[in-house]
Amino acid sequence: MNHEQYYLDHAAATPLDERVLEAMQPYFLHDFFNPSSPYAPAVKVRQAYEEAKQRIAQVIGGKGNDLVITAGATESINLMFASITGHVVTSSIEHHAVLEAAAQHDHTFVVPNEKGMISSESVKAAIRPDTELVSIQLANNELGTIQPLRDIAEVVRVERRRRADAGESRPIYFHSDASQGLGQIDVHVARLGVDALTINAGKMYGPKQVAALWTDRFVRxxxxxxxxxxxxxxxSGTENVAGTIGFAVAAEFAAGHAGGEAKRLGALRDSLEKQLVTSFPTAVISGARKKRLPGHLHISFPGLxxxxxxxxxEAQNVYVATGSACAANKGTRSHVLTAIGLAPEVADGSLRLTLGRLSTTKNISAAAAILIRVIGAEMERVGR
Amino acid sequence: MNHEQYYLDHAAATPLDERVLEAMQPYFLHDFFNPSSPYAPAVKVRQAYEEAKQRIAQVIGGKGNDLVITAGATESINLMFASITGHVVTSSIEHHAVLEAAAQHDHTFVVPNEKGMISSESVKAAIRPDTELVSIQLANNELGTIQPLRDIAEVVRVERRRRADAGESRPIYFHSDASQGLGQIDVHVARLGVDALTINAGKMYGPKQVAALWTDRFVRxxxxxxxxxxxxxxxSGTENVAGTIGFAVAAEFAAGHAGGEAKRLGALRDSLEKQLVTSFPTAVISGARKKRLPGHLHISFPGLxxxxxxxxxEAQNVYVATGSACAANKGTRSHVLTAIGLAPEVADGSLRLTLGRLSTTKNISAAAAILIRVIGAEMERVGR
Structure with missing residues (x-):
C-alpha cells in the first residue's frame, strides 16, 4: 500500500516550517516571561518581540510600529473594518471574513469579470462621498486571480486628493487582504500602493492564529x-511572543524565496494543468490564466x-479542496464561482488544487496520475 | 556566580509545560490541516479539536459546545461584554481587560473592602433594572483575594427571578474572570454559580494567547x-488546533493537581511570608489572609x-512584580492598591510574589534569603 500523501490544499493550511518551530521553542519553555514585566529577562523578551515585529514589517516594506499583531487574518480584517464608520467598497469574491465584516457597514460589493478580476473602474464607480474603506484582496483564495491593486490604489488616491481639495475631512483608506500570496508573489506595501494590509503567518508555513494588520501612519x-x-x-492582551517570532522567521523565508518558489510552483502547476486538460478536454480552467498565483489551479469537470x-x-491520499475551506461555506455553492458566472453544472464539479512546499516534482507527477484515474473513472460512471 | 533563577511572578506568566508542548507538536508539523477541510486527515483534526474543547469544558464542569475558544482572556472578556448592551456591574479592582470593556458601557464599579474583598451586598446594591451583566473576578491578580462568587451568583439569581416574576425580558448574566486560580483552587461553573466564565491557558502552564469563554446555555x-x-x-477564524489541544492538557493537569499544589504552594508561601514579616516588622500584608490564592503573597515595605x-x-536573579504586569499600568500607581485604601507610601513599596511550579522548597528558601538581604540593605539605605 502506498502511504505517500498528496497534499494539494496549501491555500487552506500550510504545515509549520521546522525552522519556525525551532525559533519559537525557546519562548515556550524558557523565555516565557510576560513582555510587560519589568525585570531583565522579560525586557529581553519584549525586545525580541519588537524586533520580530520589525522583521515582519520589513518583509512588506513597512515599519514594526505600524503593525498590529493579531490572532489571525480574520481578526486583522475585522480590526480594519471596525475602525471606520462610513460606507465600504469591497468585492463580492472576498473571503468570508471581509464579506461579513463589510456586512456590518453600509457597503457596495463590486463584481468581478468572468476571470475573477476586479477592475479599478468598477471600484471607482462604487466609491461614494461617504466611502471610508476600499478593501480588495491581493489574490482570490478560490481562483488564485491576482487583483490589480496598484490601479485600485490610484483610484483611492485620486478620491483622497479630491476630498482634500474640496476641504472634506472624511478619510478613505485602501486595505487589502493579502492572506494568500506572500511567498509566491511580491507583497510590498509601497509597490502595491495600499494604506493597510492584512498578512497571515498561518498561510506561509508560520504558526496558525498569528497575523498582522499593517497600516500607513495616517490610518486611524x-x-x-x-x-x-x-x-x-x-x-489588548498579553502579546503572542513565540507566535510573532515564528511569524518573522516564516515571513522572511517566504519572501526571500518567493521568486524561486513561484517559478518552481508555476512549472509544476502548468504541468498538472496540461495533463488534466489533455486527459479531460471538457475541463474548465477558471481564474485569470496570466494573473494567477503560481501554485493555484482551479479546474471544473462539468457533470461531476x-x-x-x-x-x-481522499481514499488515494490525495487531498484537494472544493471552494473555500471556510466553515460558513459548507453545503452551499461557492459565492466566488457564482460571482464569476460559472454555470451550476460546472461549478459543482470544481476542484481547487493549490501547490506549495510539499509539492515536489515526484509528488505532483504521482498526484496527477491518481487524479486522472479517479476523475476518468467518475466520468465513465456518470457517462460523460 | 549563582545562575539559579528565582521566579516569583507566576501570576504574570507561566512556562509552558513540556507535556503540553509534546501534545501540541504533532499539530504543528504533521496534522496541520484546516479543521474545516473535508478530507479524512482534516476531519480527524476537527475531531481532535472538538474533543480538546470537551476536555477543557469538563475540567470546569461544562460542555465543549458551550465554550468559545479565543486568543486570550482579554478577548474572552471582551466577547462577553460586547454581547450585552445594558448596564454593567463590576468591581474597581478587576483586571484592565474588564475595566476597559466595562468602560464601553454604562457601568457601576463596586468597591472592595480593605482586604480586596467584594461583598455580595455591594453588588446587590449596584444592580439596576437595566443591568445586564455582573462581572466579578474569581481571584484578584494583585492581592490574590478570592471573591465570594457563590454569594454574588445568588444575588444575580434573585434578580433574574424577580425580573421573570415581573414579566421583564431583560437578561442578567453573571460572568467571572477566572484567569487566576485554576490549578490552585476549585473552578467549577456549577459550584461557583456563574453563568459565564473566562479561563486562560497561558496562566496555567498552557500555551499563551489561548483562552476560552464558557457560557451557560441561556446566555446569548x-x-x-x-x-x-x-x-x-x-x-470566526481558523481554529487554533494545536493551542486548544495544549489548553486541554494544561487544564486537566492543573485541575487534577490543584489540591496537592495548593497545599504545597500554601506552605511555601506561608514560610516565605513568615520570614519576611519576622525580618521586617513594618511590612504590610495585603489581601484576605484566609481567602487568598495559596501561591500569592502581596507585601509592602513602607518607605521603600x-x-x-x-x-x-533582578541583579540577584529574583524576579518579582510590582502591581499588575499589564502595559497600561506602567508608571502609575496600582488601581487595586488605591481601591483598598493603601496609603501611597505603603503602596509604592509593594511587591507581588506569586509562587508556582518553579517554586521548590530549595528555590524559595534561597529566594527568601536574597529578598531579606536586598530589602534589609535598602531599608538601611533609606534609614527606616
Whole structure:
C-alpha cells in the first residue's frame, strides 16, 4: 500500500516550517516571561518581540510600529473594518471574513469579470462621498486571480486628493487582504500602493492564529478588544511572543524565496494543468490564466460532483479542496464561482488544487496520475 | 556566580509545560490541516479539536459546545461584554481587560473592602433594572483575594427571578474572570454559580494567547469578529488546533493537581511570608489572609521604592512584580492598591510574589534569603 500523501490544499493550511518551530521553542519553555514585566529577562523578551515585529514589517516594506499583531487574518480584517464608520467598497469574491465584516457597514460589493478580476473602474464607480474603506484582496483564495491593486490604489488616491481639495475631512483608506500570496508573489506595501494590509503567518508555513494588520501612519485604527493597552492600545492582551517570532522567521523565508518558489510552483502547476486538460478536454480552467498565483489551479469537470471526487481522492491520499475551506461555506455553492458566472453544472464539479512546499516534482507527477484515474473513472460512471 | 533563577511572578506568566508542548507538536508539523477541510486527515483534526474543547469544558464542569475558544482572556472578556448592551456591574479592582470593556458601557464599579474583598451586598446594591451583566473576578491578580462568587451568583439569581416574576425580558448574566486560580483552587461553573466564565491557558502552564469563554446555555453571545462562522458564529477564524489541544492538557493537569499544589504552594508561601514579616516588622500584608490564592503573597515595605527593589532583586536573579504586569499600568500607581485604601507610601513599596511550579522548597528558601538581604540593605539605605 502506498502511504505517500498528496497534499494539494496549501491555500487552506500550510504545515509549520521546522525552522519556525525551532525559533519559537525557546519562548515556550524558557523565555516565557510576560513582555510587560519589568525585570531583565522579560525586557529581553519584549525586545525580541519588537524586533520580530520589525522583521515582519520589513518583509512588506513597512515599519514594526505600524503593525498590529493579531490572532489571525480574520481578526486583522475585522480590526480594519471596525475602525471606520462610513460606507465600504469591497468585492463580492472576498473571503468570508471581509464579506461579513463589510456586512456590518453600509457597503457596495463590486463584481468581478468572468476571470475573477476586479477592475479599478468598477471600484471607482462604487466609491461614494461617504466611502471610508476600499478593501480588495491581493489574490482570490478560490481562483488564485491576482487583483490589480496598484490601479485600485490610484483610484483611492485620486478620491483622497479630491476630498482634500474640496476641504472634506472624511478619510478613505485602501486595505487589502493579502492572506494568500506572500511567498509566491511580491507583497510590498509601497509597490502595491495600499494604506493597510492584512498578512497571515498561518498561510506561509508560520504558526496558525498569528497575523498582522499593517497600516500607513495616517490610518486611524480603533480597537475591537479593550484591556491592558498592548499594541498601542489597538489590541489588548498579553502579546503572542513565540507566535510573532515564528511569524518573522516564516515571513522572511517566504519572501526571500518567493521568486524561486513561484517559478518552481508555476512549472509544476502548468504541468498538472496540461495533463488534466489533455486527459479531460471538457475541463474548465477558471481564474485569470496570466494573473494567477503560481501554485493555484482551479479546474471544473462539468457533470461531476466535486464532493464525491474529494472522497474518492481522499481514499488515494490525495487531498484537494472544493471552494473555500471556510466553515460558513459548507453545503452551499461557492459565492466566488457564482460571482464569476460559472454555470451550476460546472461549478459543482470544481476542484481547487493549490501547490506549495510539499509539492515536489515526484509528488505532483504521482498526484496527477491518481487524479486522472479517479476523475476518468467518475466520468465513465456518470457517462460523460 | 549563582545562575539559579528565582521566579516569583507566576501570576504574570507561566512556562509552558513540556507535556503540553509534546501534545501540541504533532499539530504543528504533521496534522496541520484546516479543521474545516473535508478530507479524512482534516476531519480527524476537527475531531481532535472538538474533543480538546470537551476536555477543557469538563475540567470546569461544562460542555465543549458551550465554550468559545479565543486568543486570550482579554478577548474572552471582551466577547462577553460586547454581547450585552445594558448596564454593567463590576468591581474597581478587576483586571484592565474588564475595566476597559466595562468602560464601553454604562457601568457601576463596586468597591472592595480593605482586604480586596467584594461583598455580595455591594453588588446587590449596584444592580439596576437595566443591568445586564455582573462581572466579578474569581481571584484578584494583585492581592490574590478570592471573591465570594457563590454569594454574588445568588444575588444575580434573585434578580433574574424577580425580573421573570415581573414579566421583564431583560437578561442578567453573571460572568467571572477566572484567569487566576485554576490549578490552585476549585473552578467549577456549577459550584461557583456563574453563568459565564473566562479561563486562560497561558496562566496555567498552557500555551499563551489561548483562552476560552464558557457560557451557560441561556446566555446569548454576539460576536466581535465576523467571518467564516467558526465557533458557532461567535468567533470566526481558523481554529487554533494545536493551542486548544495544549489548553486541554494544561487544564486537566492543573485541575487534577490543584489540591496537592495548593497545599504545597500554601506552605511555601506561608514560610516565605513568615520570614519576611519576622525580618521586617513594618511590612504590610495585603489581601484576605484566609481567602487568598495559596501561591500569592502581596507585601509592602513602607518607605521603600518597589521599582528600585525590582531592579536590585533582578541583579540577584529574583524576579518579582510590582502591581499588575499589564502595559497600561506602567508608571502609575496600582488601581487595586488605591481601591483598598493603601496609603501611597505603603503602596509604592509593594511587591507581588506569586509562587508556582518553579517554586521548590530549595528555590524559595534561597529566594527568601536574597529578598531579606536586598530589602534589609535598602531599608538601611533609606534609614527606616
Amino acid at each position: 485604527l480603533a480597537p475591537i478588544v479593550y484591556g491592558g493597552g498592548q499594541e498601542r492600545g489597538l489590541r 460532483d466535486a464532493e464525491r471526487l474529494i472522497f474518492l481522492l | 453571545l454576539a460576536p466581535i469578529v465576523y467571518g467564516g462562522g467558526q465557533e458557532r458564529g461567535l468567533r 521604592d518597589a521599582e528600585r527593589l525590582i531592579f536590585l532583586l
